Amino acid sequence: MPFIPHTENDIKEMLQTIGVSRIEDLFDEIPKNLRLSQLRDIGPGMTEMELNKLMQQHAKQDGNMLCFIGAGAYEHHIPAAVWDITSRGEFMTCYTPYQAEASQGTLQLIYEFQTMMANLLDMEIANASLYDGASALGEAILMAARLYPYKKGQPTYKVLMPRTLHPNYRDAAFSIAKHQHITFIDVPYVESTGKINSESLQKLIDDHDDIIALVIPQPNYFGVLDDIDALTQLARDNHLLSIGVVNPLACALLKPPGQWGGEGVDIVCGEGQPLGIPLAAGGPYFGFMCCKKKHLRQMPGRVVGRTIDMNGKPGFVLTLQAREQHIRRAKATSNICTNQGLLVTAATIYMSLLGPAGLRQTALLCHQRTRELCDALTRIPGVNVVFNAPYFHEIVFRLPKSPNEILQALAKNNIQGGVALTDPNLKDCLLMCATETKTSQDIKTLAVHLREILAGEKLVCHA
Amino acid sequence: MSRLIFEESKPGRQAKAQIPTSQLDEKDILADIPEALRRQTPVMLPEVSELQVVRHFTKLSQRNFSIDTQFYPLGSCTMKYNPRGVHRVAMLDGFVNHHPLSLEENSQGFMACAYELQEILKSVTGMKGAALSPMAGAQGEFAGVAMIEAYHRMRGDHARTEILVPDAAHGTNPASAVQCGFKVREIATDANGNVDIEALKANVGPQTAGIMLTNPSTLGVFEEKIEEIAAIIHKAGGLLYYDGANFNAIMGKVRPGDMGFDVIHLNLHKTFATPHGGGGPGSGPVVANERLLPYLPIPRVAKEGDKYRWLTEKDCPDTIGRLSAFMGNAGIILRAYAYVRLLGREGLHRVAEFATLNANYLLARLKALGFTAAFPKRRASHEFIITLKNEAKTLHINALDVAKRLLDYGFHAPTMYFPLLVPECLLIEPTETENKETLDAFVAALVKIMEEAQTEPDLLKGAPYTLPVRRLDEVKAARDLDLVYKGNDETKLGSE
Numbered sequence: 001m002p003f004i005p006h007t008e009n010d011i012k013e014m015l016q017t018i019g020v021s022r023i024e025d026l027f028d029e030i031p032k033n034l035r036l037s038q039l040r041d042i043g044p045g046m047t048e049m050e051l052n053k054l055m056q057q058h059a060k061q062d063g064n065m066l067c068f069i070g071a072g073a074y075e076h077h078i079p080a081a082v083w084d085i086t087s088r089g090e091f092m093t094c095y096t097p098y099q100a101e102a103s104q105g106t107l108q109l110i111y112e113f114q115t116m117m118a119n120l121l122d123m124e125i126a127n128a129s130l131y132d133g134a135s136a137l138g139e140a141i142l143m144a145a146r147l148y149p150y151k152k153g154q155p156t157y158k159v160l161m162p163r164t165l166h167p168n169y170r171d172a173a174f175s176i177a178k179h180q181h182i183t184f185i186d187v188p189y190v191e192s193t194g195k196i197n198s199e200s201l202q203k204l205i206d207d208h209d210d211i212i213a214l215v216i217p218q219p220n221y222f223g224v225l226d227d228i229d230a231l232t233q234l235a236r237d238n239h240l241l242s243i244g245v246v247n248p249l250a251c252a253l254l255k256p257p258g259q260w261g262g263e264g265v266d267i268v269c270g271e272g273q274p275l276g277i278p279l280a281a282g283g284p285y286f287g288f289m290c291c292k293k294k295h296l297r298q299m300p301g302r303v304v305g306r307t308i309d310m311n312g313k314p315g316f317v318l319t320l321q322a323r324e325q326h327i328r329r330a331k332a333t334s335n336i337c338t339n340q341g342l343l344v345t346a347a348t349i350y351m352s353l354l355g356p357a358g359l360r361q362t363a364l365l366c367h368q369r370t371r372e373l374c375d376a377l378t379r380i381p382g383v384n385v386v387f388n389a390p391y392f393h394e395i396v397f398r399l400p401k402s403p404n405e406i407l408q409a410l411a412k413n414n415i416q417g418g419v420a421l422t423d424p425n426l427k428d429c430l431l432m433c434a435t436e437t438k439t440s441q442d443i444k445t446l447a448v449h450l451r452e453i454l455a456g457e458k459l460v461c462h463a
Numbered sequence: 464m465s466r467l468i469f470e471e472s473k474p475g476r477q478a479k480a481q482i483p484t485s486q487l488d489e490k491d492i493l494a495d496i497p498e499a500l501r502r503q504t505p506v507m508l509p510e511v512s513e514l515q516v517v518r519h520f521t522k523l524s525q526r527n528f529s530i531d532t533q534f535y536p537l538g539s540c541t542m543k544y545n546p547r548g549v550h551r552v553a554m555l556d557g558f559v560n561h562h563p564l565s566l567e568e569n570s571q572g573f574m575a576c577a578y579e580l581q582e583i584l585k586s587v588t589g590m591k592g593a594a595l596s597p598m599a600g601a602q603g604e605f606a607g608v609a610m611i612e613a614y615h616r617m618r619g620d621h622a623r624t625e626i627l628v629p630d631a632a633h634g635t636n637p638a639s640a641v642q643c644g645f646k647v648r649e650i651a652t653d654a655n656g657n658v659d660i661e662a663l664k665a666n667v668g669p670q671t672a673g674i675m676l677t678n679p680s681t682l683g684v685f686e687e688k689i690e691e692i693a694a695i696i697h698k699a700g701g702l703l704y705y706d707g708a709n710f711n712a713i714m715g716k717v718r719p720g721d722m723g724f725d726v727i728h729l730n731l732h733k734t735f736a737t738p739h740g741g742g743g744p745g746s747g748p749v750v751a752n753e754r755l756l757p758y759l760p761i762p763r764v765a766k767e768g769d770k771y772r773w774l775t776e777k778d779c780p781d782t783i784g785r786l787s788a789f790m791g792n793a794g795i796i797l798r799a800y801a802y803v804r805l806l807g808r809e810g811l812h813r814v815a816e817f818a819t820l821n822a823n824y825l826l827a828r829l830k831a832l833g834f835t836a837a838f839p840k841r842r843a844s845h846e847f848i849i850t851l852k853n854e855a856k857t858l859h860i861n862a863l864d865v866a867k868r869l870l871d872y873g874f875h876a877p878t879m880y881f882p883l884l885v886p887e888c889l890l891i892e893p894t895e896t897e898n899k900e901t902l903d904a905f906v907a908a909l910v911k912i913m914e915e916a917q918t919e920p921d922l923l924k925g926a927p928y929t930l931p932v933r934r935l936d937e938v939k940a941a942r943d944l945d946l947v948y949k950g951n952d953e954t955k956l957g958s959e
Contacts, residue, residue, distance in 0.1 A: 025517075031689075031690065039808045052552060061575075065565070067560075081513065087550070099933065103522075307940035320941055361487060368492050
């Protein structure tokens with residue numbers, strides 16, 4: 001039996017010590033009518049060798065395709081050292097650092113991570129991570145509701161949610177926040193630029209008197225760069241909390257949220273996957289959250305602090321735990337009990353390896369590649385860039401054929417071309433991304449196939 | 464002590480293999496991004512060589528206790544061996560390089576594994592539907608309680624405002640209930656470690672949306688009257704939620720569905736041996752019976768013929784919604800699937816048997832040596848509680864002191880001070896992957912520590928001695944907050 005080390009002798013001795021004759025006797029407190037004799041519908045076990053064969057078959061199916069999809073998960077080069085070290089048993093198989101003295105490795109690492117994230121985003125405080133970017137936004141909204149000065153008689157909180165935000169983020173945030181009398185107000189975008197419509201935004205603020213926060217994504221779902229200074233200022237002028245949603249890699253190149261509108265946003269969150277985490281079919285990733293020092297007490301998630309031990313030597317502990325579920329229970333800032341420790345480990349090593357120069361170079365290369373993608377595809381008749389605005393990382397293209405047909409045809413050529421959009425104004429569009437991992441040859445290959453597909457070459461649909 | 468990576472930093476140093484060789488013309492590349500949107504200040508990240516990074520983090524890892532290096536009997540956490548073979552297959556190229564938004568037809572490999580895991584989880588729990596997307600136990604709890612909320616709301620029953628929770632429950636239970644908009648009402652535990660039935664009857668009514676229970680409970684014992692509890696709650700119109708934290712004790716022996724539970728979350732990072740990673744990632748799939756099926760979170764995998772497809776809001780209009788950007792912790796789902804396939808039906812069946820054997824063996828040995836069990840007349844499940852309240856009185860040492868001294872003996876301490884009900888408690892869960900010699904060594908260490916407590920109690924108070932640091936000043940940590948490194952002289956954020 002895999003991983004159970006007991007010999008027949010061990011079992012005999014142990015049963016004797018306990019004072020029963022069979023293992024089954026140890027379950028005698030469970031009502032007989034509830035007890036199972038065996039597991040149904042589960043196949044027999046296998047050896048590791050057989051498991052390898054099975055899983056290799058499955059993995060091969062999903063193959064190594066040339067990928068131009070972004071939309072919240074980005075393919076970047078991950079140095080070998082990142083996962084070699086992260087996969088060490090001492091990092092992978094330890095638990096939450098509740099026994100601080102026996103977990104100084106993990107605790108110091110998280111302190112270094114908090115420092116790096118705070119620096120990268122130029123914010124005062126960072127936590128030890130949340131589950132993912134989308135749920136982090138949900139938590140940020142709950143935090144905003146706790147922070148907002150309570151107005152007597154106010155039954156609901158409203159949050160301004162731009163239509164430029166990743167739709168899955170909006171949906172997840174809503175699932176998480178909706179039970180706390182929080183509703184979302186949609187903010188439209190300008191059709192020609194893909195940026196938040198500031199006039200509509202101001203009007204919405206004027207028309208509703210129980211709005212507490214504005215969510216500002218940068219880059220937004222379309223890859224477009226918005227006027228974050230003006231938006232942050234607008235939020236401040238109207239006494240709203242501002243919640244930035246950012247790509248951490250992009251912050252090596254773009255103005256970080258701690259500097260938006262001069263004083264920076266109140267809360268930042270986002271997806272940390274670009275920092276050394278593979279695409280991995282969708283997870284595990286990690287959500288990050290930073291905030292202004294004055295909001296710290298309402299921030300969810302773990303936080304590591306530096307202190308000293310009884311000999312005055314520096315050491316690290318989990319701190320401010322009185323916010324968390326294991327202490328406050330029903331009155332906790334969140335029910336969250338995890339941080340994405342393993343992913344934080346990988347991200348910290350990644351950021352250390354790349355350093356400021358490497359991160360900036362990687363971001364520059366991504367932008368260069370996306371520009372190249374743009375040039376190459378807009379040369380194809382019928383392919384146009386939808387939004388007239390600065391962008392980073394990804395672009396929305398309008399195409400003369402159904403996006404799904406195009407994606408399927410590209411897939412036959414071993415290419416994942418991008419993502420079709422659900423926005424009713426963008427039904428004939430694809431969101432496409434080129435990171436530093438795409439070579440000029442890759443982009444040429446994509447362009448050639450796309451050209452063929454649009455020119456009406458055989459679109460073979462295999463059943 | 465280990466220096467911070469920032470203290471190793473030197474301006475101009477780089478891990479050159481990771482930086483592109485071609486000189487990039489920054490001005491040209493950034494020409495289309497307005498000045499006002501660009502970063503003008505430097506990014507304060509460490510500037511170190513690759514060797515420095517490797518050394519720094521390798522040395523940090525050596526300052527951790529872990530399953531791979533120590534016996535880790537942390538109650539309620541199920542610190543069993545995380546199989547390397549399972550980790551290996553989850554890291555296969557085809558999975559690791561796969562974008563979650565790839566076309567369905569190019570995602571069939573992963574989806575097959577996810578679908579099969581859904582089926583397996585349904586089977587071991589006795590339930591009708593499964594959703595794998597919750598990213599941790601607490602998110603699974605949130606999902607389950609949100610499903611109960613949706614159920615009552617869809618029936619038009621708006622009086623159900625309360626969730627019942629035993630006073631011994633894990634903190635995430637009441638926290639999750641509150642996050643779903645419920646009020647929490649605590650139910651007392653009786654002297655035998657069971658939910659007090661009379662207290663339950665007194666607190667149940669038309670305002671009861673449901674109850675959250677763990678079985679075996681956080682006290683390490685099986686809830687003997689579970690069928691009666693289920694009947695009381697169901698009769699009052701409420702539903703039963705099962706916290707799967709202790710599923711390792713009963714997997715293959717009992718199914719929560721048969722006990723009367725309506726919705727369940729499982730902890731893949733406990734029962735299904737996925738790595739704890741220093742605090743995450745976890746994974747908390749939910750499984751539900753017929754009446755709660757419509758509310759399961761999305762996305763989930765469906766099978767049509769021999770093809771797999773994603774179920775979305777369109778297919779499930781009453782779903783509580785999406786909880787994550789993509790489909791949850793995919794890599795963890797793959798590991799759990801691989802684990803289950805490796806063990807198979809006989810291997811899975813043995814898990815609870817040997818987890819329970821190990822726990823009862825440890826309990827019997829410790830009782831024989833004079834330790835006080837919280838529930839001496841009860842069987843241990845996969846874990847049990849020792850209380851040091853007597854030793855606290857007579858020897859003036861407490862559970863914390865014993866836990867810290869255990870670290871010097873090379874064992875990670877058991878869970879301390881949880882559940883809150885039992886004073887000076889240690890919640891001990893050996894798991895099924897530990898051998899008899901390890902258990903005996905653990906017992907021997909505890910005996911030695913008790914001897915030390917008699918002869919020189921101050922020794923315990925000063926423990927641990929053999930780790931990178933001595934006991935840490937947690938009060939100072941909260942008072943003089945230092946959460947972000949600010950450079951050599953100015954390391955404080957200032958007091959709050």
